[in-house]
Amino acid sequence: MAHSSVVIEARNLAKQYSINAAVVSALRGVDLRIDRGEYLAILGPSGSGKSTMLQLLGGLDHPSSGTVRLLGTDLADLNDRELTRFRLTTIGFVFQRFHLLPVLTAVENVELPMAEAGRPRGQRLARARELLGYVGLASRAQHRATELSGGEMQRVAIARALANEPALILADEPTGELDQATGGQILELFDRLHRDGATIVVVTHDEHLAARAGRQVRMLDGRIDSDTHG
Ligand SMILES: Nc1ncnc2c1ncn2[C@@H]1O[C@H](COP(=O)(O)OP(=O)(O)O)[C@@H](O)[C@H]1O
Numbered sequence: 001m002a003h004s005s006v007v008i009e010a011r012n013l014a015k016q017y018s019i020n021a022a023v024v025s026a027l028r029g030v031d032l033r034i035d036r037g038e039y040l041a042i043l044g045p046s047g048s049g050k051s052t053m054l055q056l057l058g059g060l061d062h063p064s065s066g067t068v069r070l071l072g073t074d075l076a077d078l079n080d081r082e083l084t085r086f087r088l089t090t091i092g093f094v095f096q097r098f099h100l101l102p103v104l105t106a107v108e109n110v111e112l113p114m115a116e117a118g119r120p121r122g123q124r125l126a127r128a129r130e131l132l133g134y135v136g137l138a139s140r141a142q143h144r145a146t147e148l149s150g151g152e153m154q155r156v157a158i159a160r161a162l163a164n165e166p167a168l169i170l171a172d173e174p175t176g177e178l179d180q181a182t183g184g185q186i187l188e189l190f191d192r193l194h195r196d197g198a199t200i201v202v203v204t205h206d207e208h209l210a211a212r213a214g215r216q217v218r219m220l221d222g223r224i225d226s227d228t229h230g
């Protein structure tokens with residue numbers, strides 16, 4: 001199939017937020033194509049539009065103008081229900097503050113997106129355990145999220161992101177809440193995921209993380225300022 005290596009393609013993406021009478025232009029026309037297997041870091045000063053871009057790429061929010069095609073599907077062609085479903089099965093999100101459900105155990109948190117996708121219980125339990133093993137937390141499966149350290153919570157969140165075998169992993173400052181050593185473990189995990197074939201986009205302030213990615217996109221004032229490989 002033609003273009004089968006393209007995971008995501010954004011064209012002329014723009015986003016304005018209105019707060020009271022004021023309008024903020026968070027994105028001012030972004031073009032971006034990401035191919036399967038790429039490991040891409042998005043850098044840039046606070047307020048330059050990194051999180052906005054990630055949310056639009058992942059269909060968590062709608063652009064004011066422009067298009068996002070994910071695996072060839074224009075996200076604007078989907079209604080809310082279809083978009084939720086498509087997101088669930090194609091994208092794994094990792095957030096700075098983990099966003100785990102505190103009352104659930106680690107294994108239940110990882111199972112959740114599979115339950116939402118309608119996978120049978122036996123299957124999802126086995127996969128959740130396998131994924132916790134992959135992130136080095138097999139021994140924490142029955143711990144509640146609140147009983148885990150920050151680094152452990154983020155590793156559970158990464159396992160959860162992988163649950164439905166996403167085509168794309170989107171991470172917004174995944175080491176932002178962690179100390180350097182713990183953040184380093186998360187970076188190792190992203191490196192391993194990439195070696196295992198994942199397509200990863202990571203928003204970060206961390207030049208070390210960015211250097212490990214094969215491609216660096218730098219944002220400035222709602223635009224892509226540079227896009228380099230190295
Ligand atoms: N939900 C929102 N409502 C209003 N303004 C927002 C919202 N989200 C982001 N912004 C504004 O859009 C700009 C870009 O924000 P953001 O994408 O969060 O940047 P970054 O992630 O690079 O720090 C900033 O000026 C920010 O204040």
Ligand SMILES: [Mg+2]
Binds near residue numbers: 051
């Ligand atoms: Mg941000």
